[in-house]
Amino acid sequence: MDDKLMRIAMGKFATGVTVILSENESGELRGMTANAFMSVSLDPKLILISVDNRANMKSIIEQSSKFSVNVLADNQVDISKQFAGQLKEDKEVAFNFSHEIPVIEGSLTSIVCDVYDIVVQGDHTLFVGKVKHLTVNEGNPLLFNQGKYETLTPVSV
Template sequence: MDDRMFRNAMGKFATGVTVITSKVGDDIHGMTANAFMSVSLNPKLITVSIDNRANMLDQIKQSNQFGVNILSESQQDISMHFAGQTKEDREINFGFIQEIPVIKDSLVSIVCDVDTSYVVGDHTLFIGKVIDIASTEGEPLTFYCGKYGINPVVS
């Protein structure tokens, strides 16, 4: 199978949208990602998958910490900004939890210390030990078949 067939098939899995954040010195970096999942309740662990060519890879390796921000349906513009899908410069006003940058008004912000990492194919999986969470009510931003906000009909 070719890469496009694989990518199209994986796009049939509806996901939420997150922005991964990290800070090294005064430099805050963020990237949009949907490769995120809960791993363990005890201890509390999550994982994110980062392309080995992404700038975020070095940020997380240097800081040994990261945040996962689950976006609300009103934050598509933020997702597009961190995915490099907009041309305009935008100032992001970050919040902080345990000194880790987070996206304000996200449905959930989870901050982690890196527990371990694994290079798998062309990505690195970072397992994060959750150190704190902030959560609010609202509807999630979704992604399906390459489009935002498309919720599959369940019959």
């Protein structure tokens, strides 16, 4: 099977959209859009993100040993596009800090983590984060499906 077929198959799984944030050694905020995120454990409270080994974010998280995962709301498409490098010019993004980690204002959930474990698998690195703090806000999630942004449409049962 080729890489394109694998991408098409994985694209059939609709996901939420997150922005991973951390700070480099100079204290500069860095981020990337990601949909490879999941809950791992409630006891201890662990989550997992997957970062391409070629991404700058990999070394930033390795150096800082901390990061946040910000689950985007359906009105935050521009934020997703900005951190995915899809906008021609940067727009201002409102940040707060929680436990000295940057988080995005207005995200549905911001999860602040210390790196708990690092596992390299193929062309990606899996960062398991131990949750230090989280915030939850009301709203609907931004979704990504088959290469496009979508919003939630409830199904009547």
